Amino acid sequence: MIVIVSGVPRSGTSLAMQMLDAGGLPVLSDGLRAADTDNPRGYYEWERTKGLAQQPNIIAEAEGRAVKVISSLLLALPQGHDYRVILMLRPLDEVLASQTVMLRNRGTGGPPLAPAAMLAALQAHLAQVNAWLRGRLDLAVFRMSFHDLLADPPGQAERMTRFVGLPLDVEAMARQVDASLHHQRSRAVEDRA
Amino acid sequence: MPQPLAKKVLLIGWDAADWKVAAPLMDQGLMPTLDDLVSHGVMGSLATLRPILSPMLWNSIATGMRADKHGIHGFMEPDTHTGGVRPVTSTSRKVKAIWNILTQKGYKTHVLGWFAGHPAEPVNGISVSDLYPYAQAPLDKPWPLPPGAVYPESLRDTFAELRMHPGEVTEAAILPWIPKAAEIDQEKDKGLASFAKILAENLSIHNAATWILSIQPWDFMAVYYNGIDHFCHGFMHLHPPRMEGIPEDKFEIYKDVVNNAYRFHDMCLRTLLQLAGPEATVILVSDHGFHSDHLRPRGIPNEPAGPAVQHRQFGLIAMRGPNIKGDERIYGATLLDVSPTILTLFGLPVGEDMDGRVLVQAFNEAPEVTRIPSWEQVPGECGMHPADLRMDPAAAQAVLQQFVALGYIQPPNENQQKAVEVAVREAKYNLARVYLDSRRPRQALPLLEEIVKGSDEARFRQHLAQCHYMLGQRAEAKRILEDLIANPPKPPKPPEPAAAEDQTAGAAVVKPPHGQDGRATWHGLPAREGDEDSASPVRTVTEAPARQAQAEIARAASATPWAEWLMGVIHFEEGNTDEALACLLRAEQADPRLPNLHLRIGETYLRRRQVDDAERAFRRALEIDGDSAEAHLGLAQVHLRQRQDQDAAEESLIAVGLQHFLPLGHYSLGVALARLGHPHRATVAFETAVSMLPGLVNGHRWLAALQARPGGDLEKADAHRKLAAELMKRRREQVKAVASAK
Numbered sequence A: 001m002i003v004i005v006s007g008v009p010r011s012g013t014s015l016a017m018q019m020l021d022a023g024g025l026p027v028l029s030d031g032l033r034a035a036d037t038d039n040p041r042g043y044y045e046w047e048r049t050k051g052l053a054q055q056p057n058i059i060a061e062a063e064g065r066a067v068k069v070i071s072s073l074l075l076a077l078p079q080g081h082d083y084r085v086i087l088m089l090r091p092l093d094e095v096l097a098s099q100t101v102m103l104r105n106r107g108t109g110g111p112p113l114a115p116a117a118m119l120a121a122l123q124a125h126l127a128q129v130n131a132w133l134r135g136r137l138d139l140a141v142f143r144m145s146f147h148d149l150l151a152d153p154p155g156q157a158e159r160m161t162r163f164v165g166l167p168l169d170v171e172a173m174a175r176q177v178d179a180s181l182h183h184q185r186s187r188a189v190e191d192r193a
Numbered sequence B: 001m002p003q004p005l006a007k008k009v010l011l012i013g014w015d016a017a018d019w020k021v022a023a024p025l026m027d028q029g030l031m032p033t034l035d036d037l038v039s040h041g042v043m044g045s046l047a048t049l050r051p052i053l054s055p056m057l058w059n060s061i062a063t064g065m066r067a068d069k070h071g072i073h074g075f076m077e078p079d080t081h082t083g084g085v086r087p088v089t090s091t092s093r094k095v096k097a098i099w100n101i102l103t104q105k106g107y108k109t110h111v112l113g114w115f116a117g118h119p120a121e122p123v124n125g126i127s128v129s130d131l132y133p134y135a136q137a138p139l140d141k142p143w144p145l146p147p148g149a150v151y152p153e154s155l156r157d158t159f160a161e162l163r164m165h166p167g168e169v170t171e172a173a174i175l176p177w178i179p180k181a182a183e184i185d186q187e188k189d190k191g192l193a194s195f196a197k198i199l200a201e202n203l204s205i206h207n208a209a210t211w212i213l214s215i216q217p218w219d220f221m222a223v224y225y226n227g228i229d230h231f232c233h234g235f236m237h238l239h240p241p242r243m244e245g246i247p248e249d250k251f252e253i254y255k256d257v258v259n260n261a262y263r264f265h266d267m268c269l270r271t272l273l274q275l276a277g278p279e280a281t282v283i284l285v286s287d288h289g290f291h292s293d294h295l296r297p298r299g300i301p302n303e304p305a306g307p308a309v310q311h312r313q314f315g316l317i318a319m320r321g322p323n324i325k326g327d328e329r330i331y332g333a334t335l336l337d338v339s340p341t342i343l344t345l346f347g348l349p350v351g352e353d354m355d356g357r358v359l360v361q362a363f364n365e366a367p368e369v370t371r372i373p374s375w376e377q378v379p380g381e382c383g384m385h386p387a388d389l390r391m392d393p394a395a396a397q398a399v400l401q402q403f404v405a406l407g408y409i410q411p412p413n414e415n416q417q418k419a420v421e422v423a424v425r426e427a428k429y430n431l432a433r434v435y436l437d438s439r440r441p442r443q444a445l446p447l448l449e450e451i452v453k454g455s456d457e458a459r460f461r462q463h464l465a466q467c468h469y470m471l472g473q474r475a476e477a478k479r480i481l482e483d484l485i486a487n488p489p490k491p492p493k494p495p496e497p498a499a500a501e502d503q504t505a506g507a508a509v510v511k512p513p514h515g516q517d518g519r520a521t522w523h524g525l526p527a528r529e530g531d532e533d534s535a536s537p538v539r540t541v542t543e544a545p546a547r548q549a550q551a552e553i554a555r556a557a558s559a560t561p562w563a564e565w566l567m568g569v570i571h572f573e574e575g576n577t578d579e580a581l582a583c584l585l586r587a588e589q590a591d592p593r594l595p596n597l598h599l600r601i602g603e604t605y606l607r608r609r610q611v612d613d614a615e616r617a618f619r620r621a622l623e624i625d626g627d628s629a630e631a632h633l634g635l636a637q638v639h640l641r642q643r644q645d646q647d648a649a650e651e652s653l654i655a656v657g658l659q660h661f662l663p664l665g666h667y668s669l670g671v672a673l674a675r676l677g678h679p680h681r682a683t684v685a686f687e688t689a690v691s692m693l694p695g696l697v698n699g700h701r702w703l704a705a706l707q708a709r710p711g712g713d714l715e716k717a718d719a720h721r722k723l724a725a726e727l728m729k730r731r732r733e734q735v736k737a738v739a740s741a742k
Helices: A013-023 A047-051 A056-062 A092-106 A115-135 A146-151 A153-164 A170-192 B019-027 B032-039 B054-063 B098-104 B153-162 B191-215 B227-238 B248-254 B257-276 B306-310 B335-345 B393-405 B414-437 B441-454 B458-470 B474-486 B546-557 B560-573 B577-590 B597-607 B611-624 B629-641 B645-658 B663-675 B679-692 B697-707 B714-741
Strands: A002-006 A066-068 A083-089 A139-145 B008-014 B041-047 B076-078 B085-087 B109-112 B220-225 B280-285 B314-320
Touching: A002 A013, A002 A056, A013 A066, A013 A083, A013 A146, A013 A153, A013 A170, A047 A056, A056 A066, A083 A115, A083 A153, A092 A115, A092 B393, A115 B393, A139 A146, A139 A153, A146 A153, A153 A170, B008 B257, B008 B335, B019 B032, B019 B257, B019 B314, B032 B041, B032 B257, B032 B280, B032 B314, B054 B098, B054 B335, B076 B393, B076 B414, B085 B414, B098 B109, B098 B220, B098 B335, B109 B191, B153 B191, B191 B220, B191 B227, B191 B257, B220 B257, B227 B248, B227 B257, B227 B306, B257 B280, B280 B335, B393 B414, B414 B441, B414 B458, B441 B458, B458 B474, B458 B560, B474 B560, B560 B577, B560 B597, B577 B597, B597 B611, B597 B629, B611 B629, B629 B645, B629 B663, B645 B663, B663 B679, B663 B697, B679 B697, B697 B714
Parallel strands: A002 A066, A002 A083, A083 A139, B008 B220, B008 B280, B109 B220
Antiparallel strands: B041 B314, B076 B085, B280 B314
């Protein structure tokens, strides 16, 4: 089994990875992308997933572990594995605001489209990903609301554990959210500003 | 609702099929099935649309709409999944295809291999995508179907088994096509590998089609074969008569491939017709023709979709079935008419937003044609992909860029980036050309201006000049044309020696989707290297010797003849026939095959009263396109000047037969008939002419004169005289207004 944590960038994927790690599930991450002001607790990324579209079979290296795969790369997942996909959902206006801040921090300029058009493009993208997921009957999907997670960390950690089907440490998972809570809430306020 | 006129409809697509090749084979008894089909049905030329690019055209056939409405704008589109490009997909089509409408109405509907058909759509039947037949691995390795190639998924394994791998094409299959195959040095000549690949792909589609027709219930089936197009791109330069520069030994080996491709399709057609049964209505169409004679280009422009220069503007149509006329010709059909005609066959209304019309002349009795505003407004399950699977490629590209900038996705490599830029630009360019082709220059202008800002390629500037001309902005058009003529674009970089001197037959095979050229192997031959890296979906290398090919390529890509042609047209319209003729003759010297060039030369000679020269020009135009209504009209006008009225009447009749809406054709016919002493028939012709072109002053004058004859209608004569006078008065006022504005 491979646990995939996915979502559009800035939807809480790093937090979900953090929780699974704390819960005792091995995670596939190389630490190459260091923590920064946008993600002070780290990105939990495996650099090679960025090339998943070109080399889909590398996903086999995540067998028995959790790995972060960004939403657009989900479509590259090859058949032949038992996947459990945790799809993080966060209001897209918040996501876009957070992405814009992150782009500014990275010095890579702003979004390629005006805000309204970019928001529409992200909505269309997510709709496309969801439609694709519905067509992949070999994927089990758990859609986790970022706000629900912030509001009820133990409850959501419990649901996540049941979905994964492994005996994870729910309390430790929930504590990750508590620790992040202040930062995430203040980010949400900042993003909206 | 009108009664259906067909129980079942089988729509067969033969990409690039052309009567110019098929008709002689039928005459020799070598295409008996097609011969039988047209003997018991109707046949005609099918006018294509510009740009002549197959994905756009086949989707116009399937929707009855031009590409600006159906949304398929070229071969490739950005792929957010890989960061590169992919063949255009069914999720990019914005409107219902005929199989979606029929699915919605509950008909059992199958579609196979249609261009831009991947992923397969969830129709009320079976859908097999255009990626289905491509072998992606050698025969001794697994070659699974790509996901989404077959709907329903439960039939995936069945259809996978029906495919044929190029490696399974044996000598027994090859020798009837290429009897001298044993003489081929397969280390140097990859012609057999190309041949095997095309044959296997088309047999895979044919196997799937015959399986469905044999086993499954059906009301409608659309099946598309790319074989003729691919065989022609690969082997037409080796088709008789032998072209200059083609080695004789090579010619002898491959000279029958194109004819045999047609005969192979005829055999496939026989099986389809047998399985379909006599009660089925069969429609055979092609999206365009393919130059097979002295008009074969000797070089291919070095630009995306450059091999389209080999395409001819007329494809074919043949129809047979209950309620369809037998052994008749139909005229004036375009590929936009196919879907409206199928709807009428099923007794269904035609969408008013469809650009085509019903081919009523094909029916024994004029069918009742009903209409609705649009099928897009009709709710219900229609077998299209869910709306959320469809995404505007530009928006998809923006999302990809954003994720790359955020560091979550690997940036596309330089080649991918370039391919995406080219795909986006070509889609805009193709859309602009759709607008120009449908006389909507105002919509084309912003697209072309944007493209020209980013690239100074001559073809973009040419079309911008054409756009200004169509908008009446002659000064702006002339400025661009003068620049193109004074500073002709540099010829494209000559091919590398190895490629230029490539003596390979079949080297011009259209690259299959996803850069997977099937890795065709026969006797262990590898596929051509490098094809998958091309930004263009097609590559062609002619067999002409390198230097000659280079010169031809440069000429084919040159903007100068075209610029001279348009400059000549503008001078002609400004009344400057000396300048016009000089420009047009320079264009002729540089490229005598330019479309419409000889018509314009003929018109200019006519205005200069050089009748013999005009006749020569119109006859040259007919050599290029024997179905040109305008060329026959030109000859009619020549004969009228020569006082050869019988010939003038005959040429006029041919012209209006080819294109009924041709007011000057009816006018010329009227003049010839009046002179030949047939006043009543002449009156009918003139009345038809002025009904189509009410401002035709001379038409009203002739009618006034004819009605004033004994036995005529004096009131009508008076009305036409007054109309002619009024029109002349208005014309003088307009001229005065223009002069004072200047």
